[in-house]
Amino acid sequence: MHPALSIIVFTTASGLGYGLAAVLGLGLLDPLSWSTKIAHVLALLLIGGGLISSTLHLGNPQRAWRALSQWRTSWLSREGVMALVTFVPLTLNAFSVIFLDRHLIWAGLAGTVLAAVTVYCTAMIYASLKAIDAWHTPLTPASYLLFSGAGGALAASLFAASGTGPWAGLAIAGMLLLVAAWAVKLAWRNRLQRRPRSTPETATGLGAIGKVRLFEPPHINDNYLTSEMGFRIARKHASKLFRIAFAAGLVAPLILAFIALFLPAGGAMVLLALAVLAFGAGVMVERWLFFAEARHAVMNYY
Amino acid sequence: MTSLPSESTPKKLGLVIDLDVCVGCHACVISCKEWNTGGYGAALSDQDPYGGAVSGTFLNRVHSYEVVPEGGEVVGERGEARIVHFPKSCLHCEDAPCVTVCPTGASYKRADDGIVLVEEDMCIGCGLCAWACPYGAREMDLSAGVMKKCTLCIDRIYNETIPEIDRVPSCVRTCPTNARHFGDLADPGSDVSKMVAARGGFDLMPEQGTRPVNKYLPPRPRRNLASSAPVQVEDTSGARGLLAWVDSMLDRI
Ligand code: SF4
Ligand code: SF4
Numbered sequence: 001m002h003p004a005l006s007i008i009v010f011t012t013a014s015g016l017g018y019g020l021a022a023v024l025g026l027g028l029l030d031p032l033s034w035s036t037k038i039a040h041v042l043a044l045l046l047i048g049g050g051l052i053s054s055t056l057h058l059g060n061p062q063r064a065w066r067a068l069s070q071w072r073t074s075w076l077s078r079e080g081v082m083a084l085v086t087f088v089p090l091t092l093n094a095f096s097v098i099f100l101d102r103h104l105i106w107a108g109l110a111g112t113v114l115a116a117v118t119v120y121c122t123a124m125i126y127a128s129l130k131a132i133d134a135w136h137t138p139l140t141p142a143s144y145l146l147f148s149g150a151g152g153a154l155a156a157s158l159f160a161a162s163g164t165g166p167w168a169g170l171a172i173a174g175m176l177l178l179v180a181a182w183a184v185k186l187a188w189r190n191r192l193q194r195r196p197r198s199t200p201e202t203a204t205g206l207g208a209i210g211k212v213r214l215f216e217p218p219h220i221n222d223n224y225l226t227s228e229m230g231f232r233i234a235r236k237h238a239s240k241l242f243r244i245a246f247a248a249g250l251v252a253p254l255i256l257a258f259i260a261l262f263l264p265a266g267g268a269m270v271l272l273a274l275a276v277l278a279f280g281a282g283v284m285v286e287r288w289l290f291f292a293e294a295r296h297a298v299m300n301y302y
Numbered sequence: 303m304t305s306l307p308s309e310s311t312p313k314k315l316g317l318v319i320d321l322d323v324c325v326g327c328h329a330c331v332i333s334c335k336e337w338n339t340g341g342y343g344a345a346l347s348d349q350d351p352y353g354g355a356v357s358g359t360f361l362n363r364v365h366s367y368e369v370v371p372e373g374g375e376v377v378g379e380r381g382e383a384r385i386v387h388f389p390k391s392c393l394h395c396e397d398a399p400c401v402t403v404c405p406t407g408a409s410y411k412r413a414d415d416g417i418v419l420v421e422e423d424m425c426i427g428c429g430l431c432a433w434a435c436p437y438g439a440r441e442m443d444l445s446a447g448v449m450k451k452c453t454l455c456i457d458r459i460y461n462e463t464i465p466e467i468d469r470v471p472s473c474v475r476t477c478p479t480n481a482r483h484f485g486d487l488a489d490p491g492s493d494v495s496k497m498v499a500a501r502g503g504f505d506l507m508p509e510q511g512t513r514p515v516n517k518y519l520p521p522r523p524r525r526n527l528a529s530s531a532p533v534q535v536e537d538t539s540g541a542r543g544l545l546a547w548v549d550s551m552l553d554r555i
Binding site for chain 1: 304305321326331355356357358359360363364365366367368369370371372374382383384385386388390399401402403404405406407408424425426427428429430432433434435436437438441442443444446447448504505506507508509510511518520521
């Protein structure tokens, strides 16, 4: 699948934003501290920015409101609805924390739950597509949720360290979630080796005669289908990129957060900031590969 | 409404494509583009039409495959490999995954005849339905920003202002070899259903669970010339007179 920058930015930014919002909703950070207020604003910015970026690839964005109507069958519609619903408790709580120095317990918890549901809906857009073997597994929503949670806990530990709060606990939670996320991701990636559901033989129905090979494509040049679905990445590049994602998204934040545990809040802050940045970069590469390595069934015809 | 009709539609209009007959001339591709660029919804645009990177929206495309039997050899014209021309357009699936993923309700399956359509005024051009279709039957029009797909020429098949013979999809009407047939596949007595039954018509990618309405007829087994019955020499022993003389003279030359 073609890795469109707008969608990669959207899933990375909103994933991190919802993760942070979910952890903030638990009310572990001191609402009096400036860093907590900034954290609330940042979470909303990441979510909002991600959503805006996701509308950039639409052919007719002026009709985007229509996408809220088909939540009975469409995960994309559900995601849109949930994203809007989630904004209500998130902005309420953010407003209260920023201007009234008070954390709202119920709005906070509602925000936490709804943020998780929204991330789940995003992941299900991909996981529900049977035509793309790599995505069509419960491991897809599991990894999206875990990555979001890991990023949220790490980011929250940074803001807790810059103010007052149980930052060490949050950092440890982030590290655990990080390991879980990558364990799921490795299992997800192993699935790519499996025999694909469809082959050129089943796609053409000519398997009974023999082995099918494309002799002449319908057109000499690329078309919408081949440029959208036919992205090919060399195996050696994919494995190199995966190692980069693994190093930046797991190894680096893990080591940095671990060292931070033994430092005073000031030093821990710097290391945790670096950990969050490395994590963000690693997840961007991971998301790029999520698309680039996924093979669409239509390519059996090309 | 992106929920699929709850019961099987009373009619299942669709195509039957005969892979034994198609010669890969692409006439259906062109007639489809010609009809549909001026018909239902936005025109089928081309990008960079006179440049090197020309591309465009098509609702029907013809691929050509080489099929090599197991242990077969490809030796020029005389090998066991064979070429199969393969036209492909929307199969108007009964369990159409392209419909249920649509967030806006632009995509729908008609409850009476099973045709899958896009209501373009509602389409936001998100492209998700094209991802959901395993067959590559949906293409985004890059100029209009809306999704295009085969309508089964809905503006021909029910059109009482054109002669009855033309009330079939443009591709079917055009095909010079009669490789494409249109009809109701829910009716076991229809010509298309009989054809499917007689020739062992099959579904594309049944493992995707889409239950396509369109069927494909397999290429007939290949026979070589030597194994077919020799051409009978006509018996002329009954000829008399002048005809007998002409017959014997012609035999001699
Ligand atoms: S062929 Fe593709 S576009 Fe047509 S109904 Fe089936 S899934 Fe939908
Ligand atoms: S591109 Fe249009 S028809 Fe397709 S899923 Fe999106 S809104 Fe629906």
